[in-house]
Amino acid sequence: MTVSRLAVRELRDLLDRITRTHGCCVLPQAGGAVADRGHRIPDDLREFYKLCGGAWLFRDGPHQWRVCGPDDLVPASPRLLTEAIAREIETEAPEDLTNGCYIMADGGGEATDPHVVIDLHPTRSGHCYLVSWDTYGLVGEMPIVATSVPELLGWLLSTDGANPTLAPTQGDAYDQA
Numbered sequence: 001m002t003v004s005r006l007a008v009r010e011l012r013d014l015l016d017r018i019t020r021t022h023g024c025c026v027l028p029q030a031g032g033a034v035a036d037r038g039h040r041i042p043d044d045l046r047e048f049y050k051l052c053g054g055a056w057l058f059r060d061g062p063h064q065w066r067v068c069g070p071d072d073l074v075p076a077s078p079r080l081l082t083e084a085i086a087r088e089i090e091t092e093a094p095e096d097l098t099n100g101c102y103i104m105a106d107g108g109g110e111a112t113d114p115h116v117v118i119d120l121h122p123t124r125s126g127h128c129y130l131v132s133w134d135t136y137g138l139v140g141e142m143p144i145v146a147t148s149v150p151e152l153l154g155w156l157l158s159t160d161g162a163n164p165t166l167a168p169t170q171g172d173a174y175d176q177a
Helices: 005-020 043-051 076-081 083-092 149-158
Strands: 055-057 065-067 101-106 115-119 128-131 144-146
Touching: 005 043, 005 055, 005 149, 043 149, 055 149, 065 149, 076 083, 076 101, 076 115, 101 149, 115 149, 128 149, 144 149
Parallel strands: none
Antiparallel strands: 055 065, 065 101, 101 115, 115 128, 128 144
16 A cells, blocks of 8 residues: 555645744655564655654753654663563563554653654554553553554644643553554
8 A cells, every 4th residue: 555645745745844943953865664473564654764764853942852763763662661572472472562663753752752653563553551650551550642643743743842741632552452
């Protein structure tokens, strides 16, 4: 399936809006993303990386966001849980939702910052969840903030640099798993 012209235009419009927003910028294109273990890069994420290499939002504010470039789109579990725990979950619970999650955005790069992970499992590909190191993988603690990359960018912009936990969500990741 390819991204429609409407979706490409929506992505372009959102990137333009980011560049016009104080404290925000779009990073230069840096290649395409790669997923492993049978995960699927959604078409809109492929298109996003054709247009740019990530973005910074509200860099001057208390709740900044770094939207990861293709090189930073890495599995979330080793970063948020440690390599050992991530391997244990992958071995003991291979169908656990966290096994398909990748870092899509973070509050600046530290493990203790809020994160948005994107689910690349084929049946949930593109769903984005707001997490932190102490809530990642917990049922009822991973709110869905978007189901596509354009929706995620819109949601991040809607936070206007305020506490992201106060922004609207769409239920919990485990309710849809």
